Amino acid sequence: xxxxxxxxxxxxxxxxGNAESFRVLFRRHARGLVxxxxxxxxxxxxxxxxxxxxxxxxxxxxxxxxxxxxxxxYLYSVARNLCIDELRKRKIRRxxxxxAQGPGEEGRTLMEKMPGNSPSTDAxxxxxELRERIEAAIAEIPESQREVFLLREFAELSFEEVARSxxxxxxxxxxxxxxxxxxxxxxxxxxxxxxx
Amino acid sequence: MTRDRTGCETNRERxxxxxxxxxxxxxxxxxxxxxxxxEDCREELESLRSIRSLMRxxxxxxxxxxxxxxxxxxxxxxxxxxxxxYVEPSGPRAxxxxxxxxxxxxxxxxxxxxxxxxxxxxxxxxxLLEGGKPSVMQRYxxxxxxxxxxxxxxxxxxxxxxxxxxxxTHDHKAVTPREDPGLETTVTLAQQADVAMTxxxxxxxEKVVADNLSSSQVATKMPAQPSAEADDEDAAxxxxxxDSADTGSASPLAGKQDLFAAIADKKLPVTESMDEAxxxxxxxxxxxxxxxEGGHSKSAGGTGAKTAMTGADVGYAxxxxxxxxxxxxxxxxxxxxxxAPAPSPPASAGASMAPMDGVExxxxxxxxxxxxxxxxxxxxxxxxxxxxxxxxxxxKKKAEKKEKKKxxxxxxxxxxxxxxxxxxxxxxxxxxFQDPFDQAMGLKKDKKCDEAIPxxxxxxxxxxxxxxxxxxxxxxxxxxxxxxxxAQKALxxxxxxxxxxxxxxxxxxAMWEAAQLYILVGDKATARAMLExxxxxxxxxxxxxxxxxxx
Numbered sequence: 001x002x003x004x005x006x007x008x009x010x011x012x013x014x015x016x017g018n019a020e021s022f023r024v025l026f027r028r029h030a031r032g033l034v035x036x037x038x039x040x041x042x043x044x045x046x047x048x049x050x051x052x053x054x055x056x057x058x059x060x061x062x063x064x065x066x067x068x069x070x071x072x073x074y075l076y077s078v079a080r081n082l083c084i085d086e087l088r089k090r091k092i093r094r095x096x097x098x099x100a101q102g103p104g105e106e107g108r109t110l111m112e113k114m115p116g117n118s119p120s121t122d123a124x125x126x127x128x129e130l131r132e133r134i135e136a137a138i139a140e141i142p143e144s145q146r147e148v149f150l151l152r153e154f155a156e157l158s159f160e161e162v163a164r165s166x167x168x169x170x171x172x173x174x175x176x177x178x179x180x181x182x183x184x185x186x187x188x189x190x191x192x193x194x195x196x
Numbered sequence: 197m198t199r200d201r202t203g204c205e206t207n208r209e210r211x212x213x214x215x216x217x218x219x220x221x222x223x224x225x226x227x228x229x230x231x232x233x234x235e236d237c238r239e240e241l242e243s244l245r246s247i248r249s250l251m252r253x254x255x256x257x258x259x260x261x262x263x264x265x266x267x268x269x270x271x272x273x274x275x276x277x278x279x280x281x282y283v284e285p286s287g288p289r290a291x292x293x294x295x296x297x298x299x300x301x302x303x304x305x306x307x308x309x310x311x312x313x314x315x316x317x318x319x320x321x322x323x324l325l326e327g328g329k330p331s332v333m334q335r336y337x338x339x340x341x342x343x344x345x346x347x348x349x350x351x352x353x354x355x356x357x358x359x360x361x362x363x364x365t366h367d368h369k370a371v372t373p374r375e376d377p378g379l380e381t382t383v384t385l386a387q388q389a390d391v392a393m394t395x396x397x398x399x400x401x402e403k404v405v406a407d408n409l410s411s412s413q414v415a416t417k418m419p420a421q422p423s424a425e426a427d428d429e430d431a432a433x434x435x436x437x438x439d440s441a442d443t444g445s446a447s448p449l450a451g452k453q454d455l456f457a458a459i460a461d462k463k464l465p466v467t468e469s470m471d472e473a474x475x476x477x478x479x480x481x482x483x484x485x486x487x488x489e490g491g492h493s494k495s496a497g498g499t500g501a502k503t504a505m506t507g508a509d510v511g512y513a514x515x516x517x518x519x520x521x522x523x524x525x526x527x528x529x530x531x532x533x534x535x536a537p538a539p540s541p542p543a544s545a546g547a548s549m550a551p552m553d554g555v556e557x558x559x560x561x562x563x564x565x566x567x568x569x570x571x572x573x574x575x576x577x578x579x580x581x582x583x584x585x586x587x588x589x590x591x592k593k594k595a596e597k598k599e600k601k602k603x604x605x606x607x608x609x610x611x612x613x614x615x616x617x618x619x620x621x622x623x624x625x626x627x628x629f630q631d632p633f634d635q636a637m638g639l640k641k642d643k644k645c646d647e648a649i650p651x652x653x654x655x656x657x658x659x660x661x662x663x664x665x666x667x668x669x670x671x672x673x674x675x676x677x678x679x680x681x682x683a684q685k686a687l688x689x690x691x692x693x694x695x696x697x698x699x700x701x702x703x704x705x706a707m708w709e710a711a712q713l714y715i716l717v718g719d720k721a722t723a724r725a726m727l728e729x730x731x732x733x734x735x736x737x738x739x740x741x742x743x744x745x746x747x
């Protein structure tokens with residue numbers, strides 16, 4: 001029942017005191033948020049922290065969603081700002097290599113940590129290679145374009161919502177998206193969807 | 197040939213929307229018909245689709261274990277701090293209407309109720325004072341200056357006070373207009389009310405209101421009133437309550453909303469301000485020329501706590517309140533039309549919040565409306581229906597100048613008739629008129645970019661005002677903004693320029709400039725991409741090569 005409600009209704013219900021409504025919201029958005037933060041920061045544990053902090057901020061200072069803001073837009077805006085703060089703080093930008101070790105990962109590289117779905121070792125290796133290339137290509141996109149790309153492609157916000165989250169016009173968001181796709185094409189042009 | 201390329205460019209921009217299912221039907225039809233004839237674009241679309249398909253194999257991270265528990269624990273604790281009782285919603289409708297119930301349950305309306313209480317008290321006391329109740333008048337006769345008005349009610353009469361009287365005096369002080377009833381009083385009274393209010397909400401709150409009312413009646417030692425008078429009291433109370441809903445109570449709500457808007461603004465990145473720069477009206481930037489009436493300030497949607505306070509001030513104080521913010525700067529390009537009524541100099545706080553609304557609309561909301569609150573429609577009437585374009589303004593201005601000049605030279609042709617005045621204008625337009633864009637260019641040349649920027653921004657929003665192309669306007673605006681040291685903002689203009697006018701003649705120059713800025717802001721990858729494109733342009737290849745080596 002609750003899961004069929006719109007985000008804003010669920011959030012209103014939560015503000016009325018129904019904590020379980022927030023659980024539905026969490027389950028709807030947590031994965032997208034963690035993945036968005038991960039691709040922005042290239043660090044799993046930081047991505048988790050960002051997601052947690054984003055949810056916390058939403059409950060600590062609830063947005064006024066009666067003013068036309070969507071819950072998801074607000075949530076991703078918060079997460080996006082946290083990521084940018086983190087990037088600024090750590091001066092990571094976008095050149096973090098896949099071989100870089102995240103904090104507390106004790107020698108495991110991101111490449112090594114990538115799980116594969118296919119049972120065979122060869123398939124795993126192929127999957128890993130493909131994913132490595134995709135991840136590396138995404139990391140190559142300039143930051144302003146990457147955030148738009150991630151919000152649209154993985155978080156599945158509309159261009160209008162992306163524009164709101166990022167703080168630019170819808171046209172700018174679309175053109176950034178286009179640049180991002182062109183960039184990816186130039187980096188991954190030799191791959192074919194069948195490889196995936 | 198060029199047209200074809202532009203057609204391709206336009207349609208390639210549409211492809212992004214198509215890929216993500218956001219293309220409108222008309223554009224889709226245009227794109228489809230273009231794709232039928234353009235093989236390059238078909239290939240482009242296919243390649244973009246392939247990229248999207250590839251993205252599906254990108255790695256996704258599962259929700260880390262324990263995250264849900266931590267977030268939910270935080271959510272619960274935040275909820276318990278809010279201390280609002282939960283009522284099971286009976287369906288989607290219930291949750292949709294939840295904002296109202298949330299308000300009523302005391303979470304937000306508590307300060308509003310306190311404000312309503314304040315107004316009730318003021319209205320009650322004012323009624324008593326002005327109604328000439330003998331017991332009250334006798335008490336005031338003892339004081340050196342009897343205070344029948346609200347203004348004078350502030351200093352408490354030094355008469356010996358009973359316990360009830362003391363509380364009454366305290367209430368008087370709390371709602372004195374001089375002490376900003378809109379917010380401070382609200383806080384004070386909210387604090388008082390909080391002591392008495394239980395989280396159970398309305399009933400308790402109403403009880404507090406009733407208690408306070410009765411205490412004020414006791415405090416003023418009002419004799420038992422006949423029922424008709426009691427009804428009048430209630431009516432006065434209702435009026436007060438209504439007023440507070442329109443004015444005082446609006447402030448905490450509007451304040452809260454704007455506080456959030458401010459927080460959200462803060463949270464948004466530099467690009468938020470960039471976005472404004474790029475042409476979007478700031479959210480809630482509506483002209484709040486109706487702010488003197490608290491109710492209007494609510495409907496304006498973009499008023500802050502301060503504005504609402506001003507509204508409350510006006511609502512309670514009999515004299516107009518001086519505007520608290522500086523008047524909007526006069527638009528440099530808009531000439532004062534000779535036929536227009538003289539604008540009143542001080543603009544309201546609301547007007548200063550919306551500089552884009554132009555001079556006239558802001559001016560109308562000056563002192564007049566503050567001292568005599570008018571319904572909204574008057575304010576709408578006061579706002580000109582259509583602003584003259586800059587082009588027209590310039591024409592008019594130049595015509596006036598010309599007239600003046602002629603007049604000072606003793607030319608007899610200067611006349612008062614408007615039709616006659618227009619004739620020479622038309623004749624001299626070609627020679628006298630200076631395009632605002634040229635003026636901006638002149639200012640830029642003189643390194644007065646700060647003066648050029650507002651002109652260019654106006655031209656950006658009003659393309660009809662200039663003969664220069666919008667691409668040029670954006671380019672110059674980007675250059676001026678960069679010259680002012682606002683690299684991020686400038687880059688937004690450049691991005692707009694590249695995205696909207698792919699065939700712009702000065703594109704390479706703009707790209708070169710943008711590349712420098714990208715280096716400046718630390719986005720070397722984008723800078724490199726731009727410089728690489730410039731390698732193939734003879735005029736820029738050497739420079740670009742050098743720069744790339746430096747990177």
